[in-house]
Amino acid sequence: MTHLVVRRLLVDMEAPIPRHWCAGDPFRTAFLNALSMSFPVGEQFFIDAVRNGLKALPPEQQDRFRAEVQGFVGQEATHRRLHGLYNEHLRRQGLVNAWEVRSKERLKQLEGVDPRHPLAITAAFEHFTAIFADWMLRNADMLGEQDPRLATLWLWHSAEETEHRNTAFDLYQALGGSHEWRITWFRRISITFLGDALRQTIDNLRRDGTLWQWRTWAGAMRFLLGKRGLIRQTFGAWRDYFRRDFHPTDHDASASAQWLEAHRDKYVPVGA
Numbered sequence: 001m002t003h004l005v006v007r008r009l010l011v012d013m014e015a016p017i018p019r020h021w022c023a024g025d026p027f028r029t030a031f032l033n034a035l036s037m038s039f040p041v042g043e044q045f046f047i048d049a050v051r052n053g054l055k056a057l058p059p060e061q062q063d064r065f066r067a068e069v070q071g072f073v074g075q076e077a078t079h080r081r082l083h084g085l086y087n088e089h090l091r092r093q094g095l096v097n098a099w100e101v102r103s104k105e106r107l108k109q110l111e112g113v114d115p116r117h118p119l120a121i122t123a124a125f126e127h128f129t130a131i132f133a134d135w136m137l138r139n140a141d142m143l144g145e146q147d148p149r150l151a152t153l154w155l156w157h158s159a160e161e162t163e164h165r166n167t168a169f170d171l172y173q174a175l176g177g178s179h180e181w182r183i184t185w186f187r188r189i190s191i192t193f194l195g196d197a198l199r200q201t202i203d204n205l206r207r208d209g210t211l212w213q214w215r216t217w218a219g220a221m222r223f224l225l226g227k228r229g230l231i232r233q234t235f236g237a238w239r240d241y242f243r244r245d246f247h248p249t250d251h252d253a254s255a256s257a258q259w260l261e262a263h264r265d266k267y268v269p270v271g272a
């Protein structure tokens with residue numbers, strides 16, 4: 001069982017966000033903004049999936065997961081609230097969240113299915129988030145210094161994603177979820193998630209007026225494929241999910257623990 005602390009982040013999300021808040025880089029900013037746009041609906045789906053997964057367990061097994069599920073729900077609920085405030089600034093900048101609309105439409109197809117399907121989907125997304133979070137914590141300088149609030153928001157979110165990365169996965173296993181369905185959903189999610197992220201990033205760049213600038217795509221190549229690039233550094237961890245004996249805790253979590261320890265002034269544990 002994982003002990004999950006819910007934290008109130010000490011950042012003020014009132015002031016507007018600079019247009020290229022992420023190190024002055026249009027692509028990086030547009031990409032992270034796109035991910036933020038997906039969070040409020042996505043994280044609500046994860047919360048529901050995990051809650052329903054807990055309810056589907058035999059009563060004698062529910063106690064083992066109850067506290068962890070409560071921590072998971074608390075962390076994701078806090079994330080979605082702060083990303084909601086962040087996204088409101090993006091809306092005022094003229095960006096349009098088409099990802100959220102598409103996600104809501106797709107989620108309708110899952111109404112009434114066996115609770116293991118939403119859990120497998122959540123576990124797949126949580127693997128994506130966990131490997132991205134770890135990469136971000138190790139490359140925190142890439143967030144730049146234009147908006148320290150957003151850098152803190154992203155790193156805090158990353159640290160907590162690492163902390164709760166196995167909750168949905170373990171519930172899925174406890175409910176007897178199969179390896180085959182876990183992999184099937186991971187394949188599907190990999191395709192739709194990357195497609196959605198790319199579409200929303202391109203739309204953000206188009207509305208920002210930087211889609212056709214050379215520096216945008218030079219920045220994208222560095223960000224994704226450079227020496228410290230996202231794809232280059234996370235591909236191996238992404239692939240590990242296909243292993244039959246994979247467990248999220250196989251991956252190192254020290255970057256998360258270190259960030260939380262070094263930034264105690266940035267948050268207050270809730271209910272501690």
Ligand SMILES: [Fe+2]
Binds near residue numbers: 079
């Ligand atoms: Fe989250």
Ligand SMILES: [Fe+2]
Binds near residue numbers: 129161
């Ligand atoms: Fe999460």
